[in-house]
Amino acid sequence: MENKEFLADRIRTMEYHLNMGPQHPATHGVMRMILTLDGEEIKDVEPVLGYIHRSIEKMCERDTYKQIIHLTDRLDYLSAHMNGEAVALLVEKALGIEVSDRIRVIRTMIAELTRIASHLLWWGVMGMDTGALTTFMYAFRDREMINDIFEETCGARLTMNYNVIGGVRYDLHENFQKRVKEFIKHMKKKLPEFDRLLSDNVIFRKRTEGVGYISKEDAIAHGLNGPTGRGSGFSCDIRKIHPYSAYDMVEFDEILLNGGDSFSRYKVRILEMWESLRILEQLVDKIPEGEYRMKTKAVIKLPVGEHLQRVETARGDFGVYVISDGGKTPYRLKFRSPGFANLHGLNAMTKGEKIADLVVNFSTIDVVVPDIDR
Amino acid sequence: MITLTIITDWLMKYMSADAAFYTELVIVAAIYLAVFAIFGLFLVWMERRVAGFFQLRLGPNRVGPMGLLQTIADALKLVTKELTGTKKADSYLYRLAPYFVIVTALMSMAVLPFSAELQAFDINIGLFFIASVSSVGVIGIFLAGWASNNKYSLIGGMRTGIQMISYELSVGMVIVTMATLAGSLRMSEIVELQKDGWFIFSGHISAIIAFALFMIAGTAESNRTPFDLVEAESELGAGFHTEYSGMNFAYYFLAEFINMFIISAVAVVIFFGGWLSPFGITDSIPYMGVFWFMLKTLFIIFLMMWFRWTFPRLRIDQLLTLEWKYLIPINMVNIVLMALLVWLGLTF
Amino acid sequence: MSYIGDVIQGTKTLLTGMNVTGKYFFKNLFTRKDVITVEYPDNIDTLKMFDRFKGEVVMYHDENNHHRCDACTLCELACPNGSIEIIWDKETDPETGKSKKVLVNHIYHLEMCTMCGLCIEACPSDAIMWGQDFHHTTTDRANLTKSLNRPGSSVIPNYVKPKK
Numbered sequence: 006m007e008n009k010e011f012l013a014d015r016i017r018t019m020e021y022h023l024n025m026g027p028q029h030p031a032t033h034g035v036m037r038m039i040l041t042l043d044g045e046e047i048k049d050v051e052p053v054l055g056y057i058h059r060s061i062e063k064m065c066e067r068d069t070y071k072q073i074i075h076l077t078d079r080l081d082y083l084s085a086h087m088n089g090e091a092v093a094l095l096v097e098k099a100l101g102i103e104v105s106d107r108i109r110v111i112r113t114m115i116a117e118l119t120r121i122a123s124h125l126l127w128w129g130v131m132g133m134d135t136g137a138l139t140t141f142m143y144a145f146r147d148r149e150m151i152n153d154i155f156e157e158t159c160g161a162r163l164t165m166n167y168n169v170i171g172g173v174r175y176d177l178h179e180n181f182q183k184r185v186k187e188f189i190k191h192m193k194k195k196l197p198e199f200d201r202l203l204s205d206n207v208i209f210r211k212r213t214e215g216v217g218y219i220s221k222e223d224a225i226a227h228g229l230n231g232p233t234g235r236g237s238g239f240s241c242d243i244r245k246i247h248p249y250s251a252y253d254m255v256e257f258d259e260i261l262l263n264g265g266d267s268f269s270r271y272k273v274r275i276l277e278m279w280e281s282l283r284i285l286e287q288l289v290d291k292i293p294e295g296e297y298r299m300k301t302k303a304v305i306k307l308p309v310g311e312h313l314q315r316v317e318t319a320r321g322d323f324g325v326y327v328i329s330d331g332g333k334t335p336y337r338l339k340f341r342s343p344g345f346a347n348l349h350g351l352n353a354m355t356k357g358e359k360i361a362d363l364v365v366n367f368s369t370i371d372v373v374v375p376d377i378d379r
Numbered sequence: 380m381i382t383l384t385i386i387t388d389w390l391m392k393y394m395s396a397d398a399a400f401y402t403e404l405v406i407v408a409a410i411y412l413a414v415f416a417i418f419g420l421f422l423v424w425m426e427r428r429v430a431g432f433f434q435l436r437l438g439p440n441r442v443g444p445m446g447l448l449q450t451i452a453d454a455l456k457l458v459t460k461e462l463t464g465t466k467k468a469d470s471y472l473y474r475l476a477p478y479f480v481i482v483t484a485l486m487s488m489a490v491l492p493f494s495a496e497l498q499a500f501d502i503n504i505g506l507f508f509i510a511s512v513s514s515v516g517v518i519g520i521f522l523a524g525w526a527s528n529n530k531y532s533l534i535g536g537m538r539t540g541i542q543m544i545s546y547e548l549s550v551g552m553v554i555v556t557m558a559t560l561a562g563s564l565r566m567s568e569i570v571e572l573q574k575d576g577w578f579i580f581s582g583h584i585s586a587i588i589a590f591a592l593f594m595i596a597g598t599a600e601s602n603r604t605p606f607d608l609v610e611a612e613s614e615l616g617a618g619f620h621t622e623y624s625g626m627n628f629a630y631y632f633l634a635e636f637i638n639m640f641i642i643s644a645v646a647v648v649i650f651f652g653g654w655l656s657p658f659g660i661t662d663s664i665p666y667m668g669v670f671w672f673m674l675k676t677l678f679i680i681f682l683m684m685w686f687r688w689t690f691p692r693l694r695i696d697q698l699l700t701l702e703w704k705y706l707i708p709i710n711m712v713n714i715v716l717m718a719l720l721v722w723l724g725l726t727f
Numbered sequence: 728m729s730y731i732g733d734v735i736q737g738t739k740t741l742l743t744g745m746n747v748t749g750k751y752f753f754k755n756l757f758t759r760k761d762v763i764t765v766e767y768p769d770n771i772d773t774l775k776m777f778d779r780f781k782g783e784v785v786m787y788h789d790e791n792n793h794h795r796c797d798a799c800t801l802c803e804l805a806c807p808n809g810s811i812e813i814i815w816d817k818e819t820d821p822e823t824g825k826s827k828k829v830l831v832n833h834i835y836h837l838e839m840c841t842m843c844g845l846c847i848e849a850c851p852s853d854a855i856m857w858g859q860d861f862h863h864t865t866t867d868r869a870n871l872t873k874s875l876n877r878p879g880s881s882v883i884p885n886y887v888k889p890k891k
Contacts, residue, residue, distance in 0.1 A: 023530055045534075045695065072807040075843035136604050136692030139748055142434035146763050160779040160857070166843050174844070175779060202689070202747045207737035208605055209691045360534075361608065361694040432755040433748050436764045689748045690741065705734065 020048060027056050033130065033367075034374025045359050050352045058378040065338040070096050070305045071170055073338070078164035080340060081376035083123040084318035086115050089168035091325045094249055095314035096170045099307045099329075106251075107295035108172045113251035114185070114288050115155075115167065117281040121192070122151045123319035124274050124281075127371045131271065132203050134368045135212055140203055147195055154184045170305060172298035185289050189282055196278060204275065213267040217354040217366035220265055227353060228346035231321020232277060233370050236270035238263045243317035255287045270369040306333055320344055320371060344376040407499050411488060419633040420450040422640065425677075426684055433688040460625035465528045472526035477623070477630035479519025484637040486512045491644045492566045494654045494668030505566035506554050509645060510547070513600065513638070517543045520619055523631075527622035535619040538608055538695050542599060545702045546606075549596035552710040556589045556717045557582075557649040560726065570653030574662075577652040581726050585717040590650050592710055597642035598683055599698070601635060605690040606698060643679035644672075651675050776859045781842045784835055785858035786875040793883040794876055796854035798828040805849035810840040830876060837863060838871040 025038040035056040041049040061080065065073045070092075077088035090112055097104060125144045132140025152162040158178045159165040167174050203209050219229070224237040234241045242259045244252045260276045262269040307329040315324045321343030330336040347370050354366045390399035424439070424447055431438030439446035487509045489500040502508060517540060524536015560582050561569045579586045599606040620631045647653060652675075654668025661667045693701065720726055754761050776782070788794050798815035814832040819825070847855055855875065865871065 021530070068807050072805075072843075072845060075807060075841055075845070132691065136607070137688075137690060138430075138604075139434050139688050142436065146435055149763065156780060157777045158779070160777075160781040160844075161842065164842075174848075178779075198747055201743050203691070203744075205740050206691065206744050207740045208693055211697055212691060212694060359694060359696070429752070432752045432762075435751060435755065435761050437759075437762055437766075685745060685749065685752075689744050709734075 018043065033372055036372075036374045036377075038363075040360070040363070042360070047355050047358055047360065047363060050355055050363065052348055052351065054374075054378055056378065057375050059375075061379045062338055062340060066334055066336070069333050070307065070335070073335075074168055074170075075166050077340075078166055079375065080342070080379060081318060081320060081323070081344070081373050082163055083126060083373055084119050084320065084323075085164050086112075086119045086167060087316050087318040088323060089166065090116060090250070091314050091316040091323060093168040093170050094316070095312050095325050095327060096305065096307065098314065099312045099327075100301075100305070102171055102299055102301060104172060104299055105295035105297075106293040107297060108299070109251040110254070110288055110292050111173050111177060111297065112168065113255075114285060114292075115159075115165075116250070117284050118151050118154060118185075118188075120319045121278055121281050122148050124278050125151075127274060127319075127368075128199065128203075131368045134364050135209060137203060137206075137209070140199075143195075143199070143202070147192065150184075150188050150191065154181065154188065157181070157184070169298065171301040172296065174298070176297040177292070182289055182292070185285060189285055189289070192278075192282055196275070200275070204271070210268065212361070212365055213271060213369070215266055216358065216362045217267045217270075217369065218265050219350055219354050221263075223353055224265075224350065227350045229321075229350045230346060231317070231319075231343050231371075232260075232273045233270055233321065233347045233350065235259070235261050236273045236369075237265040241322060243315050243322055247315060249314075249316060251288065255284050257284050267365050267369045274371070304333060306331060307335070315341075318343065320373065320376060321347060340379055342376045342379065344370075344372045344374075348372055348377060411485060411499065415485060415488065415637060416633070418640065419636050420454065421447075422636040422680065423450045423453070423632075425680070426636070429681065429684050430688055433685075454629065457625055457629040462625045462627060463622070465622055467528045469526040469528070472522045473622075474627075476519050476522035476526060477627050477634075479522065480516050480634040480638075481630050483512050483516040483519075484634050484641065487641045488637070490566055491641070492570055492648065492653055493672055494666055495567075496665060497669065498567060501565065501567050503563075503565045506558060506564045506569075506645070506649070509641065510551050510554060513641070514544075514547055516634075516638075523623070524619040527619070529622055532619045532621050535621070539602065539619060541695070542602070542606060542698060545699060546596045546599040546706075549592060549702060549706045549710055550600060552707070552714060553589050553593045553596065554645075554649070556585065556710075556714050559714070559717050559721055560586070561649075566648055566653075569648060570655060573652040573655060574659065577650065577655075579650040582717065582720065583726075585713055585720055586650065588709070588713050589717070590646070592706060592713070593646055593650075594682065594686075595701075596706065597646065598686055599702075601638040601642055601683075603635075603639065603683060604687040605692045607687075608692055608695060608698070639680060639683055640676065643676045643683065646679050647672065647675045651679075776861075779857070780859050780861075781844065781857050782859045782861045783837060783842075783857075783863065784840065784846065784855050784875070786833065786855050786877075787853070788877055788880055789883070792877060792880040794830075794854060794880050795852045795883055796830050796833060796850075796876065797852060797882055798830040799851065801849045801851060802846035802855065805845040807843065807845065808839055808841065810836040811846055812836075830882065833875040835873045835875050836871070837873055838868065 020041055020043045023040045023042055025040060027035045027037045037053040037056065039051045039053060040047055041051075059079075061076050064076060068076070074089045074092050077092055078085040080088050096102075125148050129141040129144030132138070132144075155165055156162050158175065158181055159167040160175075219227075219237055221238040224234050224239045229237065229239065230241045238261055240259060240261055243249075244257075245259050257280045260273050260280065262273055264272075307327065309329055309331045312327045312329065313324060315322055317323070322341070323343055324341035326339045326341065327335045328337045351363075351366060351370060355363050358366075390402055393399075394402065427449070428438035428440075428446065439449040442449040442452055490498070490502065490505045490508055492498045492501075520539045520543070521536055524532045524534075524539070527533075557569075557578060558564055560578055561572055563569060563572070573581075575581075579590060582589070598604075620628055623631065654672040656662055656667070656671050661671075751761055786794050786796060798813055800813045800815070803811045803813050812834040813830065814834065815828045816831050817826045818829045820827050844857075847857065863871070
C-alpha cells in the first residue's frame with residue numbers, strides 16, 4: 006500500500022492556462038476568458054473585458070437629453086426599447102411631466118414584445134451552444150414575427166429609437182393589434198413544442214441539471230439579478246418592486262425557482278415568456294385613447310442634483326443615474342448594466358466543473374457583451 | 380478473389396495471368412477511389428439539403444441543378460488553399476495523420492457487398508475485418524491531436540481517442556450478436572442467408588435491441604452529434620483538425636462522411652438484407668442489387684442526420700457513462716438472449 | 728428497476744424530440760410550406776418595405792425640381808454626431824430687400840448616420856424625410872457622402888408648413 010501512494014506523488018500534473026479568446030464561437034460577443042485548467046477540470050475563470058468599449062457614457066456627456074436616447078439602443082441591443090424607456094422615464098420624472106395612459110400602455114407592450122424576442126434569441130443560442138443546432142432557426146422564425154411588428158410601427162427592427170421624452174415617436178399602426186393577437190396565438194402553440202424539443206430531452210437535462218449551482222446567499226452576495234438571480238430564489242424583479250409604466254395596471258407573477266442550477270435559470274426564462282404573453286393578452290384589447298406624445302420644452306434642462314431610474318430589461322436590473330448641474334447636457338451619466346454583475350457569478354458557478362459545463366453556465370447567464378463594456 | 384470476372388477475361392487476352400491479376404487490382408482500386416470521392420461529395424450535398432429542410436430553410440440550390448455541383452465548388456476551394464501548419468509542429472506526424480483515416484476507410488469499403496456480383500474482397504472474416512480496420516483509424520486522430528502542437532487539438536484528440544476506443548466494444552458486441560444469428564462472418568453469405576427474411580424480422584426482440592444499440596454506437600464511432608464533442612464547434616474551435624487546412628482538412632471531412640457510409644452499410648448488411656429487394660421482387664435481375672443497397676444505406680444515413688440536427692451533445696464523462704454503464708451491460712444481456720433464441724429455435 | 732425505467736423514459740423523450748423535427752422535415756421536403764427563406768435577389772421586383780421603414784434620409788423634390796430647405800441649419804444642430812453639414816450663402820431677397828440664407832449644399836454623411844430621426848423631427852419646413860432604399864453597399868467610401876439637394880434645384884418660394 007505504501008508503494009501506491011509513492012507512485013501517485015511521483016506523477017506530477019500541472020495546471021495550464023487556456024484562452025477562450027475574443028474571437029470564439031461560444032462567447033456571445035467579444036469577451037476573453039482565461040481559464041486555469043487541471044486536466045479537464047476548471048480551477049479558475051477570469052473574464053477580461055473591454056474589447057467593445059465605445060465610451061457611450063462619455064458621449065452622453067456631450068449630447069443633450071433628447072439625443073441620449075439613440076445611444077442607449079446600442080447598449081444591450083436585445084432590449085433596446087427598455088433602455089430608451091429608462092432614460093425617458095428619468096427625464097419625465099425629473100421634469101414632472103405626466104404621460105397619458107396610452108403612452109404607458111404602448112411602452113409596456115413594446116417592452117414585453119422585446120422581452121419575448123430577447124428570450125427567444127437566448128433560447129435559440131442556448132440550444133446551439135449545447136449542440137442542438139435546429140433550435141436557432143426555430144427561434145428566429147418566431148422572432149421574425151416580432152420584428153415585423155416593430156418595423157411596421159417603429160420603422161426599424163432592432164434599434165428602434167421609438168421612445169422620446171414625453172412619449173413615443175409615432176402612433177401605433179392600425180395593424181398593430183391584429184398582428185399582436187396573431188403572434189400570441191402562434192406562440193402559445195410553439196412554446197410547448199420548444200419544450201418537447203429541448204427542455205424535456207434527456208440529454209439536455211443531464212447537461213444542465215446540477216450544473217453551475219449557486220445558492221441564494223451567494224447569489225445575493227455576487228449581485229446576480231434578473232432571471233439569473235431568480236433562478237436561485239432571489240426576488241429581484243423591478244417590475245414588482247418599483248413599478249413603472251403600465252405594470253401596476255396588469256396582473257402577472259414573478260417567477261422564482263429554488264433550484265439554483267442551470268436548469269432552473271433556463272426554466273425561469275421559459276416561464277417568463279409565458280408571463281409576457283399573459284401581459285400582452287391583458288393589454289392588447291384595452292389600449293386607451295389619448296395622446297401619443299406630450300408637449301415638452303424645446304431645450305430640456307434637468308434640475309440640479311442626482312436622478313435615478315431602474316427598469317427591468319431582459320437581462321436584469323438596468324439603471325440610469327444622472328448627475329445634473331442645471332445645463333443642457335448631463336454632468337455625469339452612468340449606466341448600471343445587469344450583465345456586469347451577473348458575470349461575476351460565473352467564477353463561483355464553475356469551480357470544479359468541466360469546460361462543457363462552462364459553456365452551459367455562460368449560456369444561462371445570458372450575457373450580451375456590449376452591455377458590459379458600454 | 381475478385382468477382383469482376385468480365386474485366387479479368389478481357390485482360391487475359393492481352394497479358395499473362397499474373398500481369399492481368401495485378402492490373403485488375405489497380406483498376407478496381409482506382410474505381411473504388413473514384414466512388415469514394417464522388418460518394419463523399421454526394422453525401423456532403425445531401426447533408427446540407429437535409430439540414431436545410433430540418434431548419435425551415437432551403438439548402439444550396441443554385442450551383443447546378445438542385446445545387447448538386449455545390450460540393451465541387453467547395454472541393455475546388457479546398458484544393459487551392461494553402462496548407463498551413465504550426466511552426467513547432469512535428470511535421471512528419473502532422474502530414475502522416477490524415478492518411479490513416481483515408482486508408483482505413485478505403486480498406487473497409489473493399490469488403491462491402493454492393494450486389495451479388497460486385498464485391499471486391501470477399502474473405503470469410505468480412506465483418507471482423509471491418510471492425511479491426513476501423514480501430515486503426517483512431518491512430519490518425521491521435522496523431523493529428525498531438526502533432527499540431529496546439530492545446531485545443533490535444534484536448535480534442537484525447538477526447539476522441541477515449542470515445543472511439545470505448546464504442547468499438549459496443550459495435551463489436553453487436554456484430555457478435557448478429558453473427559450468432561447468421562452463423563458466419565462472411566458478408567456475402569450473411570446476405571444470402573437473409574433471402575427468407577431479413578434478420579431484423581427473424582431475430583425479433585433481440586435484433587431490434589441490437590439495431591438500436593448499433594445506431595447509438597455507430598453514431599459515436601463516426602463522431603457525429605450527439606457525440607461530436609471532438610469537433611464541438613461551440614467549445615474548442617474545431618477540435619483535433621484545428622490546424623489543418625486545404626486538402627488535409629478535406630481528407631478528414633471526407634473521411635467522416637465515408638465512415639458514416641460504412642457504418643450504415645454494415646447496418647444494412649447485418650440487419651436489413653444487404654442488396655436483397657423486399658419480398659424478392661427483383662432478385663433475378665443482375666446488378667439490380669446495387670440500387671436496393673444504396674437506397675437502404677441512404678435511409679440509414681438519413682437517420683443519422685436526423686439525430687444530428689435534433690439532439691444536443693453529451694459531455695465527455697456522460698458519454699463514457701452511457702457506454703460503460705448502459706450500453707455494454709445491455710449488449711451482454713442481448714448476446715445471451717440471442718444465443719438462447721438461436722439455440723431454442725425461436726427465430727422466424 | 729429504476730435503471731430500466733430510466734432507459735425507457737430517456738428513449739421516449741428522444742423520440743418525442745425527433746418527432747418535432749421530423750414533422751418539419753417531411754412537410755418541407757414535399758411542400759416547402761414551412762420554409763422561411765426569402766430568396767432575396769430573385770424577388771427584388773415585388774419587394775415592398777413598410778411605410779415607416781428607415782432606409783436613409785432624402786430631401787423632397789417636386790416635379791419642378793423645387794425643394795423646401797431654407798438653410799435654417801436646425802437639422803445640423805439636432806444631429807448628435809455631425810452627420811449633416813449645411814453649406815449656405817446669404818442672398819438678398821428681391822421682394823423684401825432683406826438678406827436671407829439660401830442653401831448651397833446639404834451634405835449628408837451616410838456612413839456616420841445612426842438613423843435616429845432627430846433631424847427629420849427638427850426640420851420646421853418638412854424638407855427632409857425618410858427614404859426606403861436600403862441598398863447602400865458600395866466599394867468606395869466617397870460614395871457614402873451624399874448631397875441631398877439635387878443639382879439645379881431651388882427652394883419653393885414662400886412655403887408655409889401646413890398645421891397638423
